[in-house]
Amino acid sequence: MTAYLLRNVRPLGGDAVDVLLSDGVIAALGADVEAPAGAVVVDGAEHVLLPGLVDLHTHLREPGREDAETVESGTRAAAAGGFTAVHAMANTTPVADTAGVVEQVWRLGQDAGWVDVHPVGAVTVGLGGEHLAELGAMAGSKANVRVFSDDGKCVHDPVLMRRALEYVKAFDGVVAQHAQEPRLTDGAQMHEGVVSAEIGLAGWPAVAEEAIIARDVLLAEHVGSRLHVCHLSTRGSVEIIRWAKSRGIDVTAEVTPHHLSLTDDNARGYDPTFKVNPPLRTADDVEAVREGLADGTIDIVATDHAPHPVEDKDCEWAAAAFGMTGLETALSVVQEAMVDTGRMTWVDVARVLSVNPARIGRIADAHGRPIAVGEPANLVLVDPAATRVVDGSQQETASVNTPFRGRTLPGRVVATFLRGRATVLDGSPVVAR
Numbered sequence: 001m002t003a004y005l006l007r008n009v010r011p012l013g014g015d016a017v018d019v020l021l022s023d024g025v026i027a028a029l030g031a032d033v034e035a036p037a038g039a040v041v042v043d044g045a046e047h048v049l050l051p052g053l054v055d056l057h058t059h060l061r062e063p064g065r066e067d068a069e070t071v072e073s074g075t076r077a078a079a080a081g082g083f084t085a086v087h088a089m090a091n092t093t094p095v096a097d098t099a100g101v102v103e104q105v106w107r108l109g110q111d112a113g114w115v116d117v118h119p120v121g122a123v124t125v126g127l128g129g130e131h132l133a134e135l136g137a138m139a140g141s142k143a144n145v146r147v148f149s150d151d152g153k154c155v156h157d158p159v160l161m162r163r164a165l166e167y168v169k170a171f172d173g174v175v176a177q178h179a180q181e182p183r184l185t186d187g188a189q190m191h192e193g194v195v196s197a198e199i200g201l202a203g204w205p206a207v208a209e210e211a212i213i214a215r216d217v218l219l220a221e222h223v224g225s226r227l228h229v230c231h232l233s234t235r236g237s238v239e240i241i242r243w244a245k246s247r248g249i250d251v252t253a254e255v256t257p258h259h260l261s262l263t264d265d266n267a268r269g270y271d272p273t274f275k276v277n278p279p280l281r282t283a284d285d286v287e288a289v290r291e292g293l294a295d296g297t298i299d300i301v302a303t304d305h306a307p308h309p310v311e312d313k314d315c316e317w318a319a320a321a322f323g324m325t326g327l328e329t330a331l332s333v334v335q336e337a338m339v340d341t342g343r344m345t346w347v348d349v350a351r352v353l354s355v356n357p358a359r360i361g362r363i364a365d366a367h368g369r370p371i372a373v374g375e376p377a378n379l380v381l382v383d384p385a386a387t388r389v390v391d392g393s394q395q396e397t398a399s400v401n402t403p404f405r406g407r408t409l410p411g412r413v414v415a416t417f418l419r420g421r422a423t424v425l426d427g428s429p430v431v432a433r
């Protein structure tokens with residue numbers, strides 16, 4: 001296995017050192033590390049070295065919608081975006097609600113080899129919201145599932161939600177809730193507010209998210225279980241999580257890059273690229289989620305990478321699918337919204353994009369580790385001074401529904417390493433395994 005010597009890199013944005021990756025681990029770290037025979041020397045140029053990013057919320061679409069994405073294309077996109085592990089959501093066809101399907105997805109991830117794929121198991125059979133899926137069998141399978149979610153749908157029945165929260169305690173699992181009160185969002189197309197009223201699209205009120213989050217933190221407290229809130233998007237949601245944490249409730253929360261950076265103003269052009277669930281909210285909500293992420297109320301950034309084929313997006317707004325891609329722009333958007341604005345450091349970025357998601361997903365034995373000798377060499381090298389214009393068709397994902405098309409974003413992933421093997425070098429995926 002090729003060894004890599006990264007010369008002059010800045011771990012977590014600190015002082016420049018040399019880092020030697022050999023036999024899958026960080027073998028040496030310090031000033032003037034000598035290159036062993038055969039090692040590839042990478043000029044780090046004082047770029048920032050972070051632990052490999054971990055996405056707790058990715059849609060890989062396989063099995064069933066390989067026209068939108070496959071495990072291969074989605075995980076290649078993940079590596080290009082600096083990720084070394086992703087959790088693959090269960091809303092595939094068939095749904096990942098059995099040990100058989102989660103093992104299939106896990107194996108496809110292994111075969112592709114770009115990142116570690118950790119399948120998420122569905123909470124209910126077929127995402128139907130009526131019967132609990134075989135959570136224990138998925139947890140005990142080769143895929144070792146610890147995160148359970150009906151994402152795309154809300155586990156709306158409070159009795160089922162309670163049972164799921166109770167059940168996952170047996171194997172230290174977590175229920176990741178897509179918080180959307182279905183009756184309050186029937187037919188909803190975008191955030192309910194001034195813009196929806198002006199442009200005449202049916203609104204999705206903030207309360208439809210907040211009511212479910214409030215209910216679920218209370219249920220989690222009642223049964224003493226672990227709850228994770230997917231793609232939180234409103235000021236009120238941040239306030240509920242802050243309150244729940246102050247009470248000692250075991251809840252974690254995520255925000256997406258798009259909810260950190262875009263508002264419902266983008267709907268004015270009726271371009272369905274900006275149609276997403278939960279919807280883009282107001283500038284005040286964006287401010288609140290930025291504050292919540294910086295102060296630790298929100299634990300992680302997760303992409304909610306939701307690829308869709310052109311025909312499901314290139315149509316009138318009401319007919320279009322919800323969702324946007326995100327794996328290849330996440331780090332840049334976080335840099336722009338949080339680092340370049342002085343709200344967060346690179347240490348914080350590592351916390352919200354690697355350390356905390358690895359802990360929540362219970363993969364912290366391998367991911368989100370300190371950058372230190374003996375640790376697994378899951379790493380990403382970032383050039384924060386670079387900029388690029390986003391072009392959907394030049395990305396690795398099989399879909400082009402990025403809301404950042406044409407935007408100039410800061411930062412570039414220079415290299416990604418998975419257990420010491422380069423998956424990305426010079427900014428491009430490395431094909432050979």
Ligand SMILES: NC(=O)N[C@@H](CC(=O)O)C(=O)O
Binds near residue numbers: 059153178304323
């Ligand atoms: N976010 C979205 O708008 N869409 C997601 C589902 C989801 O995350 O709820 C999808 O699967 O397309």
Ligand SMILES: [Zn+2]
Binds near residue numbers: 151178230231277278
């Ligand atoms: Zn969702």
Ligand SMILES: [Zn+2]
Binds near residue numbers: 304
């Ligand atoms: Zn999702």
